[in-house]
Amino acid sequence: MDLDELFFLHLKQDRCASDNTVQAYKNDIICFNRYLSSNGKNFLSAKISDVENFKTFLKSEGRAVASVSRSLSSVRAFYNFLLSKSYVSENPAKTIKNDKPKDKVLEVLSSDEIDTLLMQPSGSNEKAVRDRAILELLYATGLKVSELAALDITDYNETMSFIRCRDSSSKKERYIPLYPKAKKLLSTYISVSRKLLICDSDEKALFVNVSGSRMTRQGLWKIIKYYAAEAGIKKDITPKTLRHSFATHLLENGADVMQLKDILGHADISTTNIYVDYLKKRMANSLIRLHPHA
Numbered sequence: 154m155d156l157d158e159l160f161f162l163h164l165k166q167d168r169c170a171s172d173n174t175v176q177a178y179k180n181d182i183i184c185f186n187r188y189l190s191s192n193g194k195n196f197l198s199a200k201i202s203d204v205e206n207f208k209t210f211l212k213s214e215g216r217a218v219a220s221v222s223r224s225l226s227s228v229r230a231f232y233n234f235l236l237s238k239s240y241v242s243e244n245p246a247k248t249i250k251n252d253k254p255k256d257k258v259l260e261v262l263s264s265d266e267i268d269t270l271l272m273q274p275s276g277s278n279e280k281a282v283r284d285r286a287i288l289e290l291l292y293a294t295g296l297k298v299s300e301l302a303a304l305d306i307t308d309y310n311e312t313m314s315f316i317r318c319r320d321s322s323s324k325k326e327r328y329i330p331l332y333p334k335a336k337k338l339l340s341t342y343i344s345v346s347r348k349l350l351i352c353d354s355d356e357k358a359l360f361v362n363v364s365g366s367r368m369t370r371q372g373l374w375k376i377i378k379y380y381a382a383e384a385g386i387k388k389d390i391t392p393k394t395l396r397h398s399f400a401t402h403l404l405e406n407g408a409d410v411m412q413l414k415d416i417l418g419h420a421d422i423s424t425t426n427i428y429v430d431y432l433k434k435r436m437a438n439s440l441i442r443l444h445p446h447a
Contacts, residue, residue: 156196157182160234173299173370181227196231197241204228204246222251259431262398266386267292273380279346280363284376286342287360288395290316291377293335295399295417298373298392304359306347311340320418327418400428 154162161179164170170178188207189195207228211221225246232244262270271292274284291301300318308317314336315328331339343359352365360368374392381390388394396417403413414425 156235156240157186157231159238160231163234177223178227178230181224182231184224185228185231196235199245201245201248204249208249218252225249225251259397259401259427260388260391260394261401261431262386262388262390262394264402266384266388267395267398267402269384270380270386273383279349282338282342282346283350283360284380286338287373287376288380289335289338290331291395292399293331294318294329295396295403296329297396298370298377300418301360302368302370302373305357306343306359307357309339309343309359311336311343318418325418327415329416397428400425401431404428404432 157179160182161175164175164178185207186196188210189199189203192203192206194203204225208221208225211224216224229244229246229249232241232246235241236244271285271288274281274288287301290296291298294316296304296316296318303319304316308319310317314331316331317326317328319326347359347361350361350363350365356365356367358367360373362368362372370392377390377392377395381388400413400417404410410425410429411422413428414422417425419425
């Protein structure tokens with residue numbers, strides 16, 4: 154078995170990494186291997202300079218700082234594994250530092266933009282009913298797109314009006330309450346559209362595509378982008394935009410930050426405080442603009 158395949162097996166079996174995590178490592182290590190091969194090198198012959206040049210190569214492709222840093226982290230983890238198995242005597246990526254990322258700017262939709270976006274799926278066909286439920290549920294729960302894709306039909310409790318979300322990395326579960334509109338759209342989708350879309354009555358996935366199988370993150374991302382364009386929203390909407398909007402709007406309306414932390418599934422309150430800081434900065438900027446001497 155190739156060295157990279159051994160590493161991926163280690164991630165899956167020993168570290169119990171999720172499929173998404175393993176795939177992310179695969180993408181990075183495969184890219185690194187291609188770079189080495191194009192320069193007459195391989196995993197065992199790579200030196201510190203090769204990893205440094207790989208970093209430069211990624212930056213020259215226009216990769217974001219976070220993307221380059223993630224790739225370097227994958228390479229470090231890969232060589233730590235090879236080092237533990239005595240395939241190499243040193244980790245050539247150990248001393249290569251990540252560039253300092255720029256301060257993140259949250260992209261948050263206004264309440265009006267949210268309303269406009271959620272109204273876009275029109276009609277009574279099964280796809281439109283499904284898409285209305287998807288967009289509403291993302292805004293109602295703050296779920297990540299990957300978490301939404303992973304939901305099973307049994308994760309929805311119609312009687313108690315909540316969604317159960319299972320964290321693939323920590324194995325923890327969290328329960329997110331649904332407001333009446335979200336519950337109604339989801340129940341309608343399940344009772345009508347989902348039955349028409351699925352091909353197998355044993356299908357576990359909550360949301361399925363037109364082929365009747367579980368929707369992917371990419372498929373959900375395309376849905377969001379499509380309806381954002383239809384709504385005429387000019388902001389750069391990503392799969393996390395509805396999550397950011399959900400968190401920000403809850404805090405604006407008086408939600409407790411510790412409760413929000415639990416709903417979002419954050420391990421540390423500092424992550425949730427990103428939204429608190431965002432609101433503070435927005436309020437300060439607004440006051441400055443409104444001041445008569447500004």
